[in-house]
Amino acid sequence: MTPPAQCPCGSKAHYEMCCGMYHNNPGTAPTAEALMRSRYSAFALQNFDYIAKTQNLKEDTGQTADEIQDSNGATQWVQLEIIATEDGGPKDKTGMVEFAAHFKEGSNTGRLSERSLFEKKNGQWLYISGEHEIQGHTPYVAPDSAKVGRNDPCVCGSGKKYKKCCG
Known part of the structure; x- marks a missing residue:
């Protein structure tokens, strides 16, 4: 997939100057939130x-990229x-980030709410575990600052027009 111009994390920064830096250099995120x-x-x-x-999961320390793809490949994060x-x-050893992530799977939409726990090991932030709740059939409502037109590129970074994707 071609990286989007705007970073999917919602920072409004260019992807290569935001999360792209960490994707190209795993282990370099300076904070739990950046990770x-x-x-x-x-x-x-x-x-x-x-x-x-x-990640260094407490319950499944050997989870592979293929296993992650099998359980997440059909999900489109919005x-x-x-x-x-x-x-x-940067100076802490542990951290927690609470977030909500809106997603689309086929014609269904939902929201994942999670409190993620992170730990710094050997200078690298790692995801350890999370407590989450999934709400199905939640409408996606773009914030006023992210309003897009039908023919604009989709905000999820898929490369499709908004009307053919999340619109």
């Missing part, structure tokens, strides 16, 4: 190798909202 945003962008762009490289962060700064 969370880059992991969301990796899911949105189906970069499952990056997801596997940036929008990320960061709700709260606790710790997770």
Whole structure:
């Protein structure tokens, strides 16, 4: 998939100057939130190798990129909202990021709400675990700042027109 111009994480920055830097250099995200945003962008762009490289799951330490793709390949991630962060700064050893991510699977839409836990090991932030809730059939409502026209490129970064994708 061709990387989008605007980063899928919602920062409004150019992809290559935002999450693209971390995708090209796994292990370099300076904060738990930066890692969370880059992991969301990796899911949105189906970069499952990056997801596997940036986690150390308590319950499944050997999860491969192929296994991640099998369970997430049909999901189209549409929008990320960061709700709260606790710790997770450059000098911290642990952090928590609470977020909501809107998604689309076929004709269904939904929202994943999660409190993700991160730990810094050997200078690298890693996703450890998360408590999540999935709400199905939630309408996607673009924030006023992200309103797009029917023929504009889709905000999810798919490369399709908005009307043929998430619109």
